[in-house]
Amino acid sequence: MNEPIIRPIQKKDNPHIARVIRSVLIDLGVPKVGTAYEDAALDCMFETYQSNRMAYFVVEENGELIGGAGVAPLANYEGNVCELQKMYYLPQARGRGIGSAMMQNCLAKAKEFQFEKCYLETMPYMKAAQKLYERSGFSYIDGALGNTGHYSCPVHMLKDL
Template sequence: MQNNPSISLVIRKATNDDGPNIRALIFTILDEYDMEPAPKTTDRDLSDIEGYYADGIFDVLETTDGVIIGTVALELLGNGVCELRKMYLKSNFRGRGYGRKLLNHAIARAKELGFKRIELQTARVLEEAVGLYQKHGFQPSDTIGLERRCDQALALDL
């Protein structure tokens, strides 16, 4: 399906002021898939976005009137490797190319920042996301440790 030309979206760097809206978006999406938010572990990064991602990125996709509809982040892991994190898209914007836009943005930014590999953790229940990662060349990896709500790891060599 094509992007709706009447909707104008921008990708911009997230700030800590965006935190409440980002947490609401992500936790709502997790709830959609019967996945539990983990603010003290997996989601602790959302309490200080600017600090946690100082060596990476945390960007939001938003409408021109400032409504955040998607997120994507890259966390520095070291040795030229980053982790793709927090890639979420509001349900009524899925299937319209915006997830692909976020992923392409993250891959381009990873290359700009000099990363050689992107790793990620995901859950099979997130079928659309898993399919998108695979279409972009991400391959299964058994060298990545998994967070509690994830059941598979994927990686892409840049």
């Protein structure tokens, strides 16, 4: 069994990461409306993250994608803030430090892109994810920043970079 590899997304990864993200969202009972589930970008993640100051990474283990996460400028927001986006992992990836490694990777990229803050949205019952976010220096804030279209995600967090 090979160690998991975190690497930039490739075009060939599109159907696989879309399947991973939708699978995780369904498993976690996330609403299909007002969340990442309905994002058009899910089926073209490679193309979506080719723009300026955007990056998406996948976790590959034994030739299979088991998760991913990315950063991009926060939509509909005036300010130098990025958003941690689409950070989801299959059950076999959880509890192994992969999320922490991916978080370090994404935050390093956000700093390289010279963002001042990183923002995220999540669901109240995603407690393990929130613990990771807190350990990574994110704090809870009251209300959304920008307008991501994810109005069904009521937990908002922010970190100074």
